[in-house]
Structures are given as C-alpha cells and as structure tokens.
Amino acid sequence: xxxxxxxxxxxxxxxxxxxxxxxxxxxxxxxxxxxxxxxxxxxxxxxxxxxxxxxxxxxxxxxxxxxxxxxxxxxxxxxxxxxxxxxxxxxxxxxxxxxxxxxxxxxxxxxxxxxxxxxxxxxxxxxxxxxxxxxxxxxxxxxxxxxxxxxxxxxxxxxxxxxxxxxxxxxxxxxxxxxxxxxxxxxxxxxxxxxxxxxxxxxxxxxxxxxxxxxxxxxxxxxxxxxxxxxxxxxxxxxxxxxxxxxxxxxxxxxxxxxxxxxxxxxxxxxxxxxxxxxxxxxxxxxxxxxxxxxxxxxxxxxxxxxxxxxxxxxxxxxxxxxxxxxxxxxxxxxxxxxxxxxxxxxxxxxxxxxxxxxxxxxxxxxxxxxxxxxxxxxxxxxxxxxxxxxxxxxxxxxxxxxxxxxxxxxxxxxxxxxxxxxxxxxxxxxxxxxxxxxxxxxxxxxxxxxxxxxxxxxxxxxxxxxxxxxxxxxxxxxxxxxxxxxxxxxxxxxxxxxxxxxxxxxxxxxxxxxxxxxxxxxxxxxxxxxxxxxxxxxxxxxxxxxxxxxxxxxxxxxxxxxxxxxxxxxxxxxxxxxxxxxxxxxxxxxxxxxxxxxxxxxxxxxxxxxxxxxxxxxxxxxxxxxxxxxxxxxxxxxxxxxxxxxxxxxxxxxxxxxxxxxxxxxxxxxxxxxxxxxxxxxxxxxxxxxxxxxxxxxxxxxxxxxxxxxxxxxxxxxxxxxxxxx
DNA sequence: GCCTCTGGATTTTTT
DNA sequence: ATCCAGAGGC
Numbered sequence: 017x018x019x020x021x022x023x024x025x026x027x028x029x030x031x032x033x034x035x036x037x038x039x040x041x042x043x044x045x046x047x048x049x050x051x052x053x054x055x056x057x058x059x060x061x062x063x064x065x066x067x068x069x070x071x072x073x074x075x076x077x078x079x080x081x082x083x084x085x086x087x088x089x090x091x092x093x094x095x096x097x098x099x100x101x102x103x104x105x106x107x108x109x110x111x112x113x114x115x116x117x118x119x120x121x122x123x124x125x126x127x128x129x130x131x132x133x134x135x136x137x138x139x140x141x142x143x144x145x146x147x148x149x150x151x152x153x154x155x156x157x158x159x160x161x162x163x164x165x166x167x168x169x170x171x172x173x174x175x176x177x178x179x180x181x182x183x184x185x186x187x188x189x190x191x192x193x194x195x196x197x198x199x200x201x202x203x204x205x206x207x208x209x210x211x212x213x214x215x216x217x218x219x220x221x222x223x224x225x226x227x228x229x230x231x232x233x234x235x236x237x238x239x240x241x242x243x244x245x246x247x248x249x250x251x252x253x254x255x256x257x258x259x260x261x262x263x264x265x266x267x268x269x270x271x272x273x274x275x276x277x278x279x280x281x282x283x284x285x286x287x288x289x290x291x292x293x294x295x296x297x298x299x300x301x302x303x304x305x306x307x308x309x310x311x312x313x314x315x316x317x318x319x320x321x322x323x324x325x326x327x328x329x330x331x332x333x334x335x336x337x338x339x340x341x342x343x344x345x346x347x348x349x350x351x352x353x354x355x356x357x358x359x360x361x362x363x364x365x366x367x368x369x370x371x372x373x374x375x376x377x378x379x380x381x382x383x384x385x386x387x388x389x390x391x392x393x394x395x396x397x398x399x400x401x402x403x404x405x406x407x408x409x410x411x412x413x414x415x416x417x418x419x420x421x422x423x424x425x426x427x428x429x430x431x432x433x434x435x436x437x438x439x440x441x442x443x444x445x446x447x448x449x450x451x452x453x454x455x456x457x458x459x460x461x462x463x464x465x466x467x468x469x470x471x472x473x474x475x476x477x478x479x480x481x482x483x484x485x486x487x488x489x490x491x492x493x494x495x496x497x498x499x500x501x502x503x504x505x506x507x508x509x510x511x512x513x514x515x516x517x518x519x520x521x522x523x524x525x526x527x528x529x530x531x532x533x534x535x536x537x538x539x540x541x542x543x544x545x546x547x548x549x550x551x552x553x554x555x556x557x558x559x560x561x562x563x564x565x566x567x568x569x570x571x572x573x574x575x576x577x578x579x580x581x582x583x584x585x586x587x588x589x590x591x592x593x594x595x596x597x598x599x600x601x602x603x604x605x606x607x608x609x610x611x612x613x614x615x616x617x618x619x620x621x622x623x624x625x626x627x628x629x630x631x632x633x634x635x636x637x638x639x640x641x642x643x644x645x646x647x648x649x650x651x652x653x654x655x656x657x658x659x660x661x662x663x664x665x666x667x668x669x670x671x672x673x674x675x676x677x678x679x680x681x682x683x684x685x686x687x688x689x690x691x692x693x694x695x696x697x698x699x700x701x702x703x704x705x706x707x708x709x710x711x712x713x714x715x716x717x718x719x720x721x722x723x724x725x726x727x728x729x730x731x732x733x734x735x736x737x738x739x740x741x742x743x
Numbered sequence: 744g745c746c747t748c749t750g751g752a753t754t755t756t757t758t
Numbered sequence: 759a760t761c762c763a764g765a766g767g768c
Contacts, residue, residue, distance in 0.1 A: 275757065377754060559757070560757085
C-alpha cells in the first residue's frame with residue numbers, strides 16, 4: 017500500500033483536510049472523541065514521510081507526559097523510524113531542556129533544580145518569616161497563586177505591583193520579589209519559571225531565539241484551550257519564523273482557568289494569524305448517541321461559547337442513569353454493586369470502568385468500599401508518590417548533591433534523620449547565613465573548613481560540620497558513581513533505613529524508598545552527572561496521570577480534571593450535587609460556573625457506552641452531615657435520555673423512593689415509621705421535645721425533620737435517632 | 744531538643 | 759474526619 021494511503025486510511029474528510037493542510041497556521045477545533053490526537057500524529061507522519069520534513073525540525077507539545085508517550089507510540093507504528101528525533105513533550109519538559117542548554121544566557125546555571133509545589137510552599141513560608149508577615153493573614157497558598165499568576169502573565173515583581181489593586185497585591189509583590197531572589201540564590205526554578213524564563217531567554221537573546229525558530233519548521237500544540245499567556249507567547253516565539261503552527265483544542269473542554277489558562281488564546285490565534293486555516297472536527301467516534309446528546313445539552317447552557325454541531329454515527333445505546341443514593345457510603349456501594357453486576361453479566365470487565373469525582377477527598381469512600389467488595393482499582397493520585405515524605409527526603413539529598421545551593425532541600429534534610437539541629441538552631445543557622453550574605457551551603461562548607469567560628473554551641477557546630485563533611489563526601493563521589501550506587505550510598509551514609517524503621521509505618525515507607533530506587537535504575541546507564549539530572553527532572557515533572565497504564569484489570573478512580581483526554585466504556589460521575597459539581601467556590605462567579613459546566617461536560621464525554629450520574633442525598637462535609645441538592649447540570653438532561661422518566665426539573669430536592677432511575681440500592685436497617693407524621697409531637701434524648709415538620713422516605717431509611725423547642729430544626733434518621741411520640 | 748497533646752482550621756482542580 | 763501548628767512536659 018502506498019504510504020499516503022496508509023497515513024490517510026480511515027480518516028474522515030475533515031481529518032484528512034487537517035492532516036494534509038498546506039504550510040501556514042492551522043487551528044483545529046475538535047470535539048470530544050473526534051480524533052484530535054489521531055490528527056496530530058497522522059499530520060506529523062504526513063509531514064515527515066510525504067513532505068519530507070526532517071523529524072528534527074518538528075516539535076509537538078502536549079499537556080501531560082502520558083499524552084506525549086502515547087503520541088510517540090502511535091508515531092512509532094505509523095513511521096517506525098526517526099521518531100526519536102522528533103521533539104515531543106510537555107511545555108515544562110521542553111522548556112527545561114531549552115534552559116539546561118541555553119539558560120546560561122540569562123544567568124541560569126544548567127544544574128538548576130526544579131521546585132515543585134511543596135518546595136515552593138516551604139520557600140514561601142521562609143520568605144514570609146523573613147518579611148515578618150503572618151502566614152495566617154497571608155496564606156502561602158494565596159501568595160503562591162498570586163505569584164503563579166504574575167509569572168503566567170510574564171510580570172516581574174515591579175510590573176505586578178504596578179498592576180496591583182489591593183493591599184494584598186502589594187504584599188504579594190514584596191513576597192514575590194524576595195521569593196524570586198531566593199530561588200535564584202538556590203539555583204532553582206519553579207514550574208512557572210520554566211516557562212517564563214524560556215520566554216525571557218528568547219526575548220533577551222534574539223540570537224538564541226533565532227536558532228530555535230530556524231530549527232523548528234513545524235510546531236504542533238495539543239489541548240490548546242488550556243494554554244496560558246506564557247505558553248501562548250512561547251508558541252509565538254518558537255513558531256514565529258516559519259509560522260507553521262498547528263494548534264488543536266476544544267474550547268468546551270477548557271478547565272484550567274485556575275492555572276491561568278486563557279480561552280482568549282483561541283481568539284488571539286485567529287487575530288494574530290489572520291491567514292490561519294480553521295478546521296472543525298465535529299464527528300465523534302467515542303460515545304453513544306445518547307451520551308453525546310446528553311453532553312451537548314449540558315454544554316449548550318453555557319452563554320460564553322461558540323455553538324458547534326457534534327454528531328455521531330454510533331448507536332443510540334443505553335440511556336443515561338441518574339441515581340440518587342442516601343449518602344456517600346451508599347453511593348459508593350451502588351457503584352461497587354453496579355460494577356459487580358456488569359462484570360458478572362459479562363457486559364464489561366474491570367478495566368472498562370472509571371469513577372470520576374470533583375474533589376480528591378471523594379475518592380476515599382469509594383476506595384474503602386471497593387476494598388471491602390474486593391474490587392481491584394487504581395487510584396490516580398491518592399497521596400502522590402513523589403510527594404511522600406520519605407521520597408522527597410531522598411530526592412532532597414540527591415538534589416543537594418547536584419546543586420549545593422538548593423536551600424529548600426538543605427533545610428529539609430538538615431535534621432533528617434535527627435541530628436539534634438532543632439528549630440532554634442535552624443533559625444539561628446539561616447539568620448547567620450543571611451547576615452553573612454552567604455548561601456546556606458557556603459556557610460556549612462566554611463564551617464567545616466574551620467574558616468569561621470560559629471555562634472552555636474560546640475555540639476551543634478560539630479554536628480553541622482559532620483553534616484557538611486558528609487554532603488561534601490557524597491558530592492565528591494557523585495561524578496564517579498552511577499545513579500543507583502549514589503542512591504544507595506546516600507541511604508547508607510544517612511542511615512535512612514534505620515531512621516524509617518523507627519516509625520510506626522516504617523516498612524511501608526521503606527518500600528517507597530525502594531520504589532524510588534527502581535525509578536533511579538532506569539537512568540543507570542547514563543553518565544553519572546547526566547543520570548542524576550535526568551532522574552531529578554523526571555521525578556519533578558511527572559504528573560499522576562502519567563503513570564496510568566492501559567489494560568490493567570482494575571477500576572480507575574480519577575478526578576474530572578485528570579480524566580481529560582481519557583476514555584472508558586463505563587463511567588460513573590459521583591457527587592452530582594450543588595456544592596460539589598458545581599463546586600461552591602464557583603457559585604458567585606458566572607465565568608467559574610461555566611467552567612464547572614465544562615468540567616461536567618468533560619466527564620460525561622469520557623464515557624463510550626454507559627454513563628451513570630450519581631448523587632448522594634446526604635453527604636459528610638468537614639465532619640458534619642449535610643443534605644444536598646441535585647446538581648443543576650442534571651436539570652439540563654432531556655428526559656428521554658434518562659433511564660427512567662424521572663425528571664429532575666419537577667422533583668428537585670425530592671427524595672421519593674419511586675424516583676430512582678436505577679434499581680434501588682437496598683441496604684439493611686430499613687426502619688420505616690409510618691406511624692409518625694408531620695405535626696406529631698416527639699421527644700428526643702438530647703434535643704428534648706419538638707414538632708415533626710416533615711417526613712421523607714429515603715432508599716433505606718426514613719428521615720424526620722423536627723423543629724425542637726429551643727434547639728432549632730434538625731433532620732434526624734429514624735433508624736438512629738430514638739424519637740418518642742409524645743401523646 | 745524532641746515528643747506528645749490539644750485546639751483550630753480546613754478541602755478544588757495540577758504541570 | 760484529618761492534618762497542622764503551637765504549647766507544654768520530658
């Protein structure tokens with residue numbers, strides 16, 4: 017078969033048009049399941065194999081490493097050679113590579129370390145302390161977000177201050193300035209720096225930019241709707257010469273505005289590149305017609321959007337199931353039983369299922385329930401592996417070896433394992449370094465070399481010297497040892513195992529250290545310093561979805577955000593409630609509310625065959641059980657798409673048992689008290705006497721709303737609360 | 744300096 | 759419910 021036929025085989029006309037589009041800017045607006053990844057990969061194959069473009073001159077940017085990996089794998093099947101020569105990666109990974117290579121032009125030492133969110137918070141707290149600011153008043157998280165915003169908009173502290181409109185902004189600008197100074201001293205970059213510094217590098221060094229511009233003849237960007245201003249600028253810079261910029265995105269799936277993703281980038285694109293060819297991919301191959309129409313109806317309610325006309329040739333499929341359960345335990349049980357039911361009927365296998373939720377906290381009940389049911393599952397995220405204490409400790413040692421200036425890592429491990437350097441000594445140590453205007457490590461080194469006398473007790477001074485000596489020793493060996501041996505040496509010298517084994521969950525923690533060692537083994541073959549660099553970069557720039565393997569026989573538990581770009585035959589979206597989806601935090605902001613809707617849309621469109629929208633009538637939030645309202649998004653689903661005739665519009669808030677869309681989850685302990693009715697007078701052990709205001713039947717219990725004399729209105733479960741009827 | 748206890752706050756989403 | 763910071767005891 018002819019190569020071109022092979023590349024175009026199975027593509028629809030719009031996809032073909034995108035793949036074969038001539039040079040010049042290209043904007044592809046692609047609905048969910050319309051084959052956008054396919055289009056990008058096939059276009060790359062087309063460029064290389066038909067148009068004869070040197071693969072070294074193509075850059076493809078993805079949102080996650082996983083997407084990059086998948087793209088690479090698909091390309092290997094399509095072109096079998098030269099795939100390694102392509103530049104494929106996330107914005108962060110690509111920028112990091114650029115900065116390692118050329119960052120020296122703006123004063124960045126190529127041994128820089130990358131600070132993750134946790135490191136960033138630690139550093140921010142130190143900055144707050146130094147500025148005598150109260151971390152309660154100025155939450156590190158809020159400051160981190162302000163700084164992140166500044167960087168995403170390419171503002172330095174001064175520019176940020178100029179644009180500031182509040183007292184908080186002023187404080188934030190001051191913190192930002194100090195924070196940035198500390199980063200620089202530590203030879204460290206945070207995630208946002210990677211992007212911002214790359215842009216600055218290009219701005220200040222046209223010759224460097226020119227090198228990249230000339231090299232990259234073609235630039236392809238996935239998930240374009242989630243790019244922010246820096247990323248947009250970066251694309252503009254690198255693609256500026258040849259202007260063969262191909263961006264693919266779906267405005268309806270833009271869910272990262274809190275990371276300063278800006279939908280206007282899509283509009284800007286058409287303005288900045290008026291000659292851009294716009295291609296719409298509207299045929300969807302993923303979901304059943306019912307699911308696709310449900311999704312369309314949900315997203316249609318957004319005001320700020322361009323209408324589009326998604327269609328599919330797929331079968332109508334099963335109706336969407338909306339299910340209300342009593343509480344989150346029952347919600348989880350419903351999911352578990354439904355999984356069991358479909359599996360036992362042979363309709364699906366474990367790997368086909370995904371349970372999606374708005375907040376990570378929701379995963380817990382599901383996980384516990386699955387454990388009890390013996391349903392194997394994999395939790396995307398959980399306590400993230402690379403954020404675990406023991407893992408970060410070892411990483412901190414290795415980072416410090418690579419880059420002695422890394423202040424955050426140094427302070428992290430200076431007393432781990434315990435060396436008797438407590439808070440007091442640590443504070444004195446850093447204050448002293450500051451007064452000498454030396455980096456922390458520099459001070460340590462001089463201390464060890466007896467070049468200065470320290471304002472510490474002899475004991476503390478001795479311990480610091482020993483620590484310095486150990487680090488020096490490790491650093492000295494780092495050039496001759498491969499990464500794994502270095503890893504082992506760090507663990508051995510620090511006696512880290514014994515330290516962990518002293519803890520109650522030491523075994524488990526030690527297992528994590530060994531798991532990390534396995535990651536290190538992947539870089540064993542690299543030349544010593546390169547292995548360390550590659551390893552450290554890898555462990556910082558990974559995301560949780562990256563480790564998600566396909567074909568594992570387990571149910572996937574995942575947040576709606578993480579689920580973007582994935583698909584599953586059977587999807588459960590749990591917590592379809594006001595306050596969760598949409599989340600409370602978006603209630604007062606229409607733009608945010610539209611984003612919540614898009615998030616819901618993303619979730620719904622992940623499903624190929626079956627979709628369940630589940631909610632709990634009661635949910636435990638911050639310790640207290642509260643009564644929920646069905647998500648407003650449910651009201652937009654047409655009746656005929658649902659599993660039963662139940663209509664949320666009519667029954668909003670209603671908890672009549674007959675309204676269950678799916679089979680009623682039945683639990684034991686059903687205690688109905690038909691003898692009790694509104695108006696009855698009752699007595700409760702704690703609240704005293706009151707009047708029954710309402711009675712509601714739930715799936716397995718009865719709930720009474722009682723107005724107590726002097727205790728206000730309470731909702732009580734008849735199975736738990738001992739209510740006595742007062743005659 | 745370190746460990747333990749208590750009270751208080753705290754939960755959106757993440758490269 | 760759980761995590762964290764600060765206080766107080768060893």
